[in-house]
Amino acid sequence: MTEKQQKTLAIFEILDNLYPQTIRFLNQTDxxxxxxxxxxxxxxxxxxxxxxxxxxxxxxxxxxxxxxxxxxxxxxxxxxxxxxxxxxxxxxxxxxxxxxxxxxxxxxxxxxxxxxxxxxxxxxxxxVFHRPAIIVDTHFGRVVYRLGLVSSKDPDKTEKEISLLLADTLHYRFSMAANLFGRTTCHAKKPSCPICPLVSLCPSADAFLQGSSKV
CATH class of the missing domain: 1.10.340.30 (Hypothetical protein; domain 2)
Incomplete structure (x- = not known):
């Protein structure tokens, strides 16, 4: 396991323990x-x-x-x-x-x-099919880029890079947890770095703590 894979797994475990096992943003189940x-x-x-x-x-x-x-x-x-x-x-x-x-x-x-x-x-x-899936929306893309897990903000490249960092079985759970994390903590303009459970793993935190919002 590479250093980045170890870091990604550590992030996954923190987020997995932080949120309920069922995360749903849309109400329709059919x-x-x-x-x-x-x-x-x-x-x-x-x-x-x-x-x-x-x-x-x-x-x-x-x-x-x-x-x-x-x-x-x-x-x-x-x-x-x-x-x-x-x-x-x-x-x-x-x-x-x-x-x-x-x-x-x-x-x-x-x-x-x-x-x-x-x-x-x-x-x-x-x-629907409960199979491995990486969902790259605005929130997910922002979180994994700030955490230094990916080198690009391009959705297709982000999906491919993340797919190589975690076991397939963790892909969907990570997608949903990181998405929720982006909505609740790692906000676009003003992330909650002082209380963030991932601050020690985030290379972008110092910039925000010092008042920059360019990450």
Missing amino acids: PFRFMISVVLSAQTTDKTVNQVVVRLFEEYPTVESLAQASLPQVENIIHPTGFYRMKAKNIVACAQALVGKEIPSNIEELVKLPGVGRKTANCVIGE
């Missing part, structure tokens, strides 16, 4: 509804998505009904999530692509669906 929720979560808050999808799935409770939905009606419902025209187009097209089919269980097929990128695909792989 596989299709969960995937649509993740698509809608781009560039908005989970709180907004959780509110919007209640009405969305009341109007269109099945894959078939969403596949036949009127775009203007869907746009109106999901408007609060932002980028609503493109999102409406994508989720209706995604539903159309899945009529009579199961949700794919591998990333290669998932990313072929309209509106489904690697982040959404990894969310589905980890949450």
Whole structure:
């Protein structure tokens, strides 16, 4: 095990003990509804998505009904999530692509669906299929970069680098725990370094403790 792998495992163990075993940001548990929720979560808050999808799935409770939905009606419902025209187009097209089919269980097929990128695909792989998945969103990317675990802020490179640092079985748990850590402690503008349980392992802490916010 390399020094960086040892450090990553130490960080994982701290975060794993810090948070409950079940971490969930989106309320929908049905596989299709969960995937649509993740698509809608781009560039908005989970709180907004959780509110919007209640009405969305009341109007269109099945894959078939969403596949036949009127775009203007869907746009109106999901408007609060932002980028609503493109999102409406994508989720209706995604539903159309899945009529009579199961949700794919591998990333290669998932990313072929309209509106489904690697982040959404990894969310589905980890949450629905309970398989190894590294979810690189804004919070996760910020945390692992500040901790010096990755050398790039590029999501694809971050996913690849982290995948080499931890056993596959820890990937999804680490993704969720680091994400929650970014939301609650390692904030974008003002991280809580003085009370951070990872401060001794973080090469960025000194800069923030001295008043810099460029990391």
